[in-house]
Amino acid sequence: MYNAQGKISQAEVLTKYAPLVRRLGLQLVAKMPASVDLDDLIQAGMIGLLDAAGRYKEDQGAQFETYASQRIRGAMLDELRSNDWLPRSLRRTSREVETAVHKVEQNLGRSASETEIAEHLQMPLDEYQSMLQDLHGSQLIYYEDFDRSADDEPFLDRYCVDHSDPLSALLDDSLRSALVEAIDRLPDREKLLMSLYYERGMNLREIGAVMEVSESRVCQLHSQAVARLRTRLREMAWANAEAT
Structure with a gap:
């Protein structure tokens, strides 16, 4: 799963961890008003996932899924913060x-x-x-x-x-x-x-x-x-x- 530079392949990480992004998106959208779009959260989460894949180092002491979950959720929260929830x-x-x-x-x-x-x-x-x-x-x-x-x-x-x-x-x-x-x-x-x-x-x-x-x-x-x-x-x- 890692290339010669010790980085996670983006193609593989997207395939393997897309369900994680969706699961985290569903957890957040369930607590949000209906105006919040799940697809928008998933899109933001995918960006967070790719960011995690680019920054993660195997020797940094955390499992990739744990590390990526934090990045994914952070990207989703940033997406929510950028929108006005209710007039x-x-x-x-x-x-x-x-x-x-x-x-x-x-x-x-x-x-x-x-x-x-x-x-x-x-x-x-x-x-x-x-x-x-x-x-x-x-x-x-x-x-x-x-x-x-x-x-x-x-x-x-x-x-x-x-x-x-x-x-x-x-x-x-x-x-x-x-x-x-x-x-x-x-x-x-x-x-x-x-x-x-x-x-x-x-x-x-x-x-x-x-x-x-x-x-x-x-x-x-x-x-x-x-x-x-x-x-x-x-x-x-x-x-x-x-x-x-």
Whole structure:
């Protein structure tokens, strides 16, 4: 696999490690909004793979796959950083939904239904569901979550070592543990959806077939689940801060 200069052949490395690039891309895209394109991540990852092949030395003490994985993931994260994930107008709408979910669930002491959230927002149910449809690009982490000048408490930095990088935070162990706990508290239907989407890697159409609902309905439920998760992560962060 190595040439006379001790370098890995690019043709061989592309053939052998293309599945690794795809696997890493799928892991990242599962945590991103639907606007993030898997093919773009894979393309960036392939560039990272070739960079790894050019820089790797067999005697440097790390297995090539381990070394390449770091380079591939880094290239994918750079690709994500170069794009704006969600327009600011939709981020404001996302915060509005989160605030409504938080207030209704605080009052009720349980998970709020769509009807109850819509009533709190003083809008018809179909209008609220349309809002959720628009928020299909919603996500668990925004750069604003790490901005201490923002209006909201920058709660997610409590989980992360690198406060400047929410993308790295997605892979942080403490945040992952908090997410598992928050997902476990979701209503059963939304819990199933998140499991199929983030763990099984299914797309919305496939999830709709499993849940026997339309793709647009899956989109709405996903947006609402994300709003619940962000609200509960905030609550858990505050509770942890008070405990310390």
